[in-house]
Amino acid sequence: MTAQILDGKALAQKIQQELKARIQTLEPQKGRPPGLAVLMVGDNPASAAYVRNKERACERVGIASFGKHFPTETTQEELEQAIHACNQDECIDGILVQLPLPQHLDAVTLLQQIHPDKDADGLHPTNLGRLVRGEPGLRSCTPAGVMRLLEEYEIDVVGKQAVIIGRSILVGKPLALMLLAANATVTIAHSKTQNLTEVVRNADIVVAATGKPRFINAEAIKPGAVVVDVGINRVEDETGKARLVGDVDFDSVANVAGFLTPVPGGVGPMTVAMLLHNTVLSYSQTLC
Structure with missing residues (x-):
């Protein structure tokens, strides 16, 4: 395996420790x-x-x-x-x-x-509008978690070609806006995209949010690319035992990508961490 693992579980624990300290500072005041x-x-x-x-x-x-x-x-x-x-x-x-x-x-x-101002998931039209306009506000948790993960590993997105596979209001659209704000060049691909493998293979950063298990394989990945797997799919093996896999074929892509998130332990813990972050942010801005 050549890819460096983007460990969302470890980063989420770090964020939780930071939030705990922040709460301990604010609680006596409030x-x-x-x-x-x-x-x-x-x-x-x-x-x-x-x-x-x-x-x-x-x-x-x-x-x-x-x-x-x-x-x-x-x-x-x-x-x-x-x-x-x-x-x-x-x-x-x-x-x-x-x-x-x-x-x-x-x-x-x-x-x-x-x-x-209490929208912990960052999905209210007002908060999505703030995101579009580049104004402060509560951000959608999964996309915010992806951005925080890239930041933690010092992955520079400026000028990079980013392809997001999936156009949902939960992940694809808000993440595209966040990457644009960070000066990446963004393409949103989806089920109707022609020549999808070619589109994805041109990307420096690939985000898979399709809801299809192991949909993206090594053939679609540029060597050295950053691959973020948002998918969580429950599948059964030959013995009938269930396990969680992502939208990326981890075993094959790990031999090509430069960075790769695991499933589980990648984006999932970051989503929860950003939910807590949003709650503490709202708390810090209230008068009581």
Whole structure:
């Protein structure tokens, strides 16, 4: 293997230690710890695991968790009321609606009910607008985590060709804007892109966010490129045992790339770390 591993797990632990120290400085002034409310609807096992992971991370750094678990049949109006209550609660600095939601609920409308200054996930239209305009604001967690990972490993993106495979509002679009702001030259590729392998092979930086296991292989990677794998896919081997893999074929790409994120242990921990960062940022800017 030639690629240097971009260790998101280690960096996330470092960030959590920094946040813990920041909270310990601020809490005596404010008289309370920062608070994060995670709203979850239904019994999706993956969502429940994600929520537990976030609550444990909060506990490690000193953030109070205000978890709210709603039954699957909860109505849109009931959830909107819960979000409005969190908006008004001075002990809550960040609000997160755990996705995906049951099909009868409108996730976009719910996310828009969160006050932009408590938008821990950085997905409110106001915060996305601030990103477009280059103004300060809460940033979408996964793209912000990718940028922080590149910064930690002193990977210079100025003038580099970056290709993002995936155009979601969660990752592809906000990450493109962040890379542009850092003076990279950005291409967003997707399922309709012609000659995708050629497009990707020209990139100095490749970000895979397709949701397709092992979709990107060594053939598509320029030697020495930086490869960031955002995908998390559960697959079964011949024995029926499940494991997590990314959107990148790690074993083949590791022999070509200069830098590579693992799955798990790459972007995933960084997403949680930036969620905590956003919560503490909101906390530091409140008057109480």
